[in-house]
Amino acid sequence: MTIARALTIAGSDSGGGAGLQADLRTFAFHKVHGMSAVTCLTAQNTLGVQGVMPVEPDFVALQVEAVAGDIGLDAVKTGMLLNAGIIARVARLAAELPLPNLVVDPVMVSRTGVQLIDDDAVVALKNKLLPLAMLVTPNLHEARLLSGIAIETVADMQTAARRIAALGARSVLIKGGALAVGRGTDIWYDGGAWVVLKGDTIDTPHTHGTGCTLAAAIAANLALGLPLREAIVRAKAYVTAALRRSLAIGRGQGPVGHFWPLLGDADG
Numbered sequence: 326m327t328i329a330r331a332l333t334i335a336g337s338d339s340g341g342g343a344g345l346q347a348d349l350r351t352f353a354f355h356k357v358h359g360m361s362a363v364t365c366l367t368a369q370n371t372l373g374v375q376g377v378m379p380v381e382p383d384f385v386a387l388q389v390e391a392v393a394g395d396i397g398l399d400a401v402k403t404g405m406l407l408n409a410g411i412i413a414r415v416a417r418l419a420a421e422l423p424l425p426n427l428v429v430d431p432v433m434v435s436r437t438g439v440q441l442i443d444d445d446a447v448v449a450l451k452n453k454l455l456p457l458a459m460l461v462t463p464n465l466h467e468a469r470l471l472s473g474i475a476i477e478t479v480a481d482m483q484t485a486a487r488r489i490a491a492l493g494a495r496s497v498l499i500k501g502g503a504l505a506v507g508r509g510t511d512i513w514y515d516g517g518a519w520v521v522l523k524g525d526t527i528d529t530p531h532t533h534g535t536g537c538t539l540a541a542a543i544a545a546n547l548a549l550g551l552p553l554r555e556a557i558v559r560a561k562a563y564v565t566a567a568l569r570r571s572l573a574i575g576r577g578q579g580p581v582g583h584f585w586p587l588l589g590d591a592d593g
């Protein structure tokens with residue numbers, strides 16, 4: 326049996342809702358074989374991040390090389406890359422291997438505004454990795470860091486997307502999960518065309534893992550051979566369905582739910 330193959334280069338979330346755990350789960354629900362190169366361990370739960378332990382950049386690279394050289398890659402997604410050393414190493418790998426259909430989720434700031442990576446990593450992401458991405462998927466905080474402008478409206482998102490495209494990313498998807506008005510509206514810009522993705526607003530506090538899930542679903546769809554626009558539209562529908570089935574577990578922000586198709590819940 327042949328199967329599409331996708332790799333996530335990301336951090337581990339011990340709570341299982343975000344990070345590589347969300348990515349591998351998303352790949353599986355797209356019938357894509359998932360592989361992982363771990364960049365860091367986080368001790369994390371629904372209440373927040375209690376600790377972070379980095380992996381050496383060369384060992385991140387070794388994990389990627391091990392699977393690229395043997396199993397092969399149809400698409401690659403990056404998540405929490407943590408520090409400038411790991412980002413520079415991943416950028417070098419992208420030049421050496423290459424890393425096909427590269428979706429960069431520039432995990433820097435959580436939806437709640439907590440910075441998840443080192444300060445010099447923000448600069449490295451901007452200068453070294455964005456220019457190599459087929460698609461970059463910042464949330465509103467990350468789009469502000471990358472573009473330098475404050476974002477409150479869909480019009481601000483469009484201005485920011487233009488600026489981020491000017492940094493060299495081939496296309497930009499700004500996620501509006503934190504929009505005060507129209508939460509769930511995302512915009513995609515590829516240097517020419519605009520697409521406004523108007524998702525339904527789901528009224529839930531349990532949104533942990535939305536960004537990881539969206540970017541992983543896009544990578545899975547690209548691995549399956551879909552064109553980028555279709556890959557994004559379908560991934561958006563996937564994350565909206567998962568938000569509708571989000572899980573009220575833990576004492577804080579629970580994760581989005583992926584299992585509903587297995588539970589006989591058919592109207593996603």
Ligand SMILES: Nc1ncnc2c1ncn2[C@@H]1O[C@H](COP(=O)(O)OP(=O)(O)O)[C@@H](O)[C@H]1O
Pocket residue numbers: 435436463464465500501502503508509510511524525526527528529532534535536537539561564565568
């Ligand atoms: N309450 C919500 N209702 C509908 N869509 C949402 C909601 N929260 C997040 N999303 C969607 O989830 C995806 C991830 O966005 P966001 O939560 O902003 O990213 P991140 O997890 O990286 O902070 C986007 O498609 C966004 O529109």
Ligand SMILES: Cc1ncc(COP(=O)(O)O)c(N)n1
Pocket residue numbers: 335336337338343344345367369404405432435436532533534535536537538
């Ligand atoms: C290891 C790790 N990676 C990424 C995120 C962001 O998660 P979200 O998808 O909720 O933005 C996270 N909280 N932890």
